[in-house]
Every structure is written in C-alpha cells, then in structure tokens.
Amino acid sequence: MHLSVHKKIQIGFFIAFTVIVIASIFSYLVAKNLLDNAARLNHAIEVSKRLEVITKQVKEAEAALRGYKLTKDSTFLVPSMKDRSIRIEKEYQMLRKVTAESKIQQLHLDTLRKLLKVKYEQLLASNVDLNAGMHSEEKANVLAGEGIMDKIDHTVQEMINIEESQVHEKSELFNFFSGLWVPMIFISSLVAIIIGIYSYITLTKEVRLQQHIEAKLKSYQRDLQQNITLLNKSNQELEQFAYVASHDLQEPLRKISTFSDRLQIKYKENLPPDATQLIDRMVAAVARMRVLINDLLVFSRAGRIVPESIVSVNMNKLMTEVISDLEIPLEEKNAAIVFADLPEIEGNPTSFHQLFQNLIANAIKFAHPGRQLQIGIHNETATGKELGLNKDNNHRDDKYCRITIEDNGIGFDQAYAERIFLIFQRLHGISEYSGTGIGLAICKKIVDSHHGFISAQGTPDKGATFTVILPLRQSIKNEEYTEPIKG
Missing domain, CATH: 3.30.565.10 (Histidine kinase-like ATPase, C-terminal domain)
Structure with missing residues (x-):
C-alpha cells in the first residue's frame, strides 16, 4: 500500500514521540530510584550512627566503672550514669521515629530496650558494689554484663544488616533501570535523529515539488487565461460572423424568392408544367434555407448566460x-x-x-x-x-x-x-x-x-x-x- 508523504511524516513523528515518551518514563524511574536509593542510604547511615552512639555510651559507661574500680579516680564517673542514660534514651527515641515505618526494626528496638534496661540495672548494681567494696559475686556480675553486651551488639548488628540489605535492594533496582536507561536514551536519540533527517529530506523534496507544481499551475493558469481570452474573442468573431453571414445569406434568398415570385406571376401561363414544378421546388428550398439560417442563429445564441x-x-x-x-x-x-x-x-x-x-x-x-x-x-x-x-x-x-x-x-x-x-x-x-x-x-x-x-x-x-x-x-x-x- 502506497503511503503519502504527509502520512509517512505523521507516522515518523508518532514513532519518535512514542520513543521519547518511553525514554522519559525510564528517565523518571531511574531518577526516582536514584533519589530513593540516596534516601535509603541516608536512612541507613542515620540508623547506624544512632545505634553506634547507643552502644558507645553503654560501653563507655561500663569502661568508666572499670576504670574507677582500678584507679579509684572519680573522674571516670563523669558524666554520671543518669546523664549517660538520658543520652541513650534520646538516641533511642530518635531511632523509634526514624524506623517507624519498619515493623521488624521496631521489634528489634523493643528487644534492644529490654537489653538496655537490663544493662542499665547491671551498671547501677556495679556502681553500688563499687561504693560498698568488693563483693564475692563480682566475677559472676562481670560475666553477666558481658553476656548482655554481646546480645546488645548482636541486636544492633541485626538492625544494621537490615538497613544494609534494604540499601542493597535499592541499589540492585537502580542498577537494573540504569542498565535499561542508557540503551533507551541512545535508541531514542538515534531514532529522533534518523526521523529528523528523513523528515528534513522529505519536506525539502515536498517543498521543491510544491514549488514546481505551483510554477506549473501558474504557467497553466496563464495559458488557460490566454486560451479563454482567445476563445472569447473567437466566440465574438463567430457570433459576428454568424450574424453577418445570416444577413448576407438572407439577402440572396430574398432575391431568389422575389425573382421566383415575379417569374411565376409574369410568365406563369407561358411556362411548361416542368418549369412550374422546378420553380415550386426552388421556392421550397429557399424556405428551408431561411429556416435553417434562423435556427443556426438561435443555436449560436442559445445557452449564453451571464450572472445578471x-x-x-x-x-x-x-x-x-x-x-x-x-x-x-x-x-x-x-x-x-x-x-x-x-x-x-x-x-x-x-x-x-x-x-x-x-x-x-x-x-x-x-x-x-x-x-x-x-x-x-x-x-x-x-x-x-x-x-x-x-x-x-x-x-x-x-x-x-x-x-x-x-x-x-x-x-x-x-x-x-x-x-x-x-x-x-x-x-x-x-x-x-x-x-x-x-x-x-x-x-x-x-x-x-x-x-x-x-x-x-x-x-x-x-x-x-x-x-x-x-x-x-x-x-x-x-x-x-x-x-x-x-x-
């Protein structure tokens, strides 16, 4: 099926527009995933930092108690356990807000809260034991504290692992869209360039063809106008000719009719029957000729109408x-x-x-x-x-x-x-x-x-x-x- 130039250009622009729309959608998805990935990474970093602050505060409190135990230097007890507890609670509440959308992280935070409570009670008990002197159960308390700390480290590590896995998932999705995005942009650009070149060449040919057609039409219009002028002139001449010819023909006919009438009147008795018959046939022929001339005049003028x-x-x-x-x-x-x-x-x-x-x-x-x-x-x-x-x-x-x-x-x-x-x-x-x-x-x-x-x-x-x-x-x-x- 043969397609017109305009139809081909329309199809080409439709294809280009479709490819550009698809490329735009992919670009939007890539940009969205990039922003989501960056947001997830920032989220993971914030969670890791706050968990690190909590574990650091707990370990520093435990180390301060041990330092005081060994040196009896009261500077190790500054800041106090209460102040450290307030900082830990503040970081914990921030973690609650940051991870509010993750149920599993909220469950880990519940576990961490229980462990921190146990650990805080152990630290308070150790602080009392230090003030009261050495206790026989010191070794057991140290072992219990290390066990709780290991559980805290384990819970914190699980939370960090969850954040890292989510960051990894976002990165994989971003890599997937990025892998499609680059070829899509390349293909769309290539298609747009090809269609642009094709459209330019086609339109150029079309413009040249249109100019050629317009030039031909102008030439035909000039020729047509000249022919119309010549035709009108010819029709006027023919009309004048028909009018003149009819009058010129009518005159001999009138003479023939007049002479035949005189001949019949003057010599009717002297003419033989054959001559009379010939004159009658001549008169009939003249009458038919007169009718024919009049009809030709009518035909030449028939059908000539003007707007007026x-x-x-x-x-x-x-x-x-x-x-x-x-x-x-x-x-x-x-x-x-x-x-x-x-x-x-x-x-x-x-x-x-x-x-x-x-x-x-x-x-x-x-x-x-x-x-x-x-x-x-x-x-x-x-x-x-x-x-x-x-x-x-x-x-x-x-x-x-x-x-x-x-x-x-x-x-x-x-x-x-x-x-x-x-x-x-x-x-x-x-x-x-x-x-x-x-x-x-x-x-x-x-x-x-x-x-x-x-x-x-x-x-x-x-x-x-x-x-x-x-x-x-x-x-x-x-x-x-x-x-x-x-x-």
Whole structure:
C-alpha cells in the first residue's frame, strides 16, 4: 500500500514521540530510584550512627566503672550514669521515629530496650558494689554484663544488616533501570535523529515539488487565461460572423424568392408544367434555407448566460406561457397536456422558455397519428446523491429538480438516444417531418449552460420521455457534469 508523504511524516513523528515518551518514563524511574536509593542510604547511615552512639555510651559507661574500680579516680564517673542514660534514651527515641515505618526494626528496638534496661540495672548494681567494696559475686556480675553486651551488639548488628540489605535492594533496582536507561536514551536519540533527517529530506523534496507544481499551475493558469481570452474573442468573431453571414445569406434568398415570385406571376401561363414544378421546388428550398439560417442563429445564441441574467424562475408560470404559445398546434393534434406543481428554479427565463417549448413542440411534431396525443410533465426534487449523479462530492448534497416530459407519440429506437441531441441529426426524412435537426441540440446547449443534464428514452411506436435535471440554485462556474448512474 502506497503511503503519502504527509502520512509517512505523521507516522515518523508518532514513532519518535512514542520513543521519547518511553525514554522519559525510564528517565523518571531511574531518577526516582536514584533519589530513593540516596534516601535509603541516608536512612541507613542515620540508623547506624544512632545505634553506634547507643552502644558507645553503654560501653563507655561500663569502661568508666572499670576504670574507677582500678584507679579509684572519680573522674571516670563523669558524666554520671543518669546523664549517660538520658543520652541513650534520646538516641533511642530518635531511632523509634526514624524506623517507624519498619515493623521488624521496631521489634528489634523493643528487644534492644529490654537489653538496655537490663544493662542499665547491671551498671547501677556495679556502681553500688563499687561504693560498698568488693563483693564475692563480682566475677559472676562481670560475666553477666558481658553476656548482655554481646546480645546488645548482636541486636544492633541485626538492625544494621537490615538497613544494609534494604540499601542493597535499592541499589540492585537502580542498577537494573540504569542498565535499561542508557540503551533507551541512545535508541531514542538515534531514532529522533534518523526521523529528523528523513523528515528534513522529505519536506525539502515536498517543498521543491510544491514549488514546481505551483510554477506549473501558474504557467497553466496563464495559458488557460490566454486560451479563454482567445476563445472569447473567437466566440465574438463567430457570433459576428454568424450574424453577418445570416444577413448576407438572407439577402440572396430574398432575391431568389422575389425573382421566383415575379417569374411565376409574369410568365406563369407561358411556362411548361416542368418549369412550374422546378420553380415550386426552388421556392421550397429557399424556405428551408431561411429556416435553417434562423435556427443556426438561435443555436449560436442559445445557452449564453451571464450572472445578471440569472433569476428565480416561476416554473409553473413559465410552463403555462409555453403551453399558451403552443395552443394552436396542441389543438390541431387534439393533445392533452398535464403537469404537476413545479418548484422555482434559478436560471435564464428566456432560455428555460425556449428549452421547454422545443421539448413540447418535439412531442407535438412526433405525435402518433392513430391515437390522441398525451403529454405528461412530472418533477422530483432531491439531492444529487439521491438522483444518482456521478458528480464530485462537493455538490452531491446540492438540491436538484428532475423534470420528465413524457408523450405517447411515435417514439424512437433507444440506440439513437445520444444522436438526437447532436446538431443536424435527424431520424426521419424532410418529407416525413419538417425541421432542421437543431431543436434538441439547442435544448442540450441550454441545459449544459445551466450546469444540468438532459437525456432521452424512447420505444418505437409507444412514445418518448425526455429527462431534464437542473440545480435549484445556479453557480456561474465551469463545472463538469457527468451522466447519472443508470440502473
């Protein structure tokens, strides 16, 4: 599947953004673990220091008593046991606060408190024995004191080991994230660099391509403007030519008609029958030529609309006027014509009048000789999508009116449905039906100029149906219409 340049850039930036987010998360985890590790290390150091102070105070008190025992120097008893006890209690309470979140450390502190109490009582007893003189149980007391001290050292060491194990766990977790963090940062940086380089190259190419396209578009616009100017000039020249040519052609025709009339009036009795017949055929040819020239003039001017000529047309009133103009031929054919209520449609009223007059006149011309002519005019308002128009999506929601003109005339073969809208195309000979083959071509030109569509369906000896699709609101633009989807 081919991806556009913009899609590739979007995917690239999404990948880069995802990698950067993941790297940021890892960076946050590494930083958090680093801070936790530092906090745990500080915690362990504080616990170790306070435990060290407690054991040091106990050992110093025990050593002071022994020093006093050996030297009888009272300076060894300063500070007193009470002061030492107060310092130990202070450090103990701080340890309680520091290790409040650890149940196992709290249990060790409970054990340490009991041991310190026993040890304090032993020290007090030893102090009394020193004042009272040597005692027979001195050796037993010394051994008991050493045993308690060993238990205190053991408890303190267990607490220190717990702190060290927690520091070790934090360090292992930090090392784990650090091991992932470095590759992640490297990969994210590499991906970001690659995407940045790719995006720069791609965008540069895109900008150059856009500049090239803009230059081409400007060139095409200049060429198109020149062609439009030339086309407008050509159309004006063609219009002038058609107007001049029609007048220039009309003059010889008038002379031929005048001379033939004089010839018939002046020499009618002297002309043989063959000559009279030739003059009659010449007069008929001149009449057909005059009709053809007039129809060509009408065709050249048909469908030319400008914004100023676009108004909201009351189609009911217009259809009534068309039927009124065709009152005599409708009566001659004993025709019955009905039409439902029509909506208002923006357009050129003169062109619309000519359009529907030609379509109804066409139905009158090709009426079936064996039955009464019936003409039905129906309409439907819907969106372009609902009508099945193969138009661009910008106009599929616009409102359109589909008008059908159905008759029960002689009809035609569906194989000629496209041909009948071409200029000078006739399905019947001049001797059978009059006309120049321009009427339906004028209808198509009018519908096209109103950004609509016209089609025909026929069945020989049964009738024909002409369908006209017109937008309710006109936009004076050169928009291309395609045929509706046929189903």
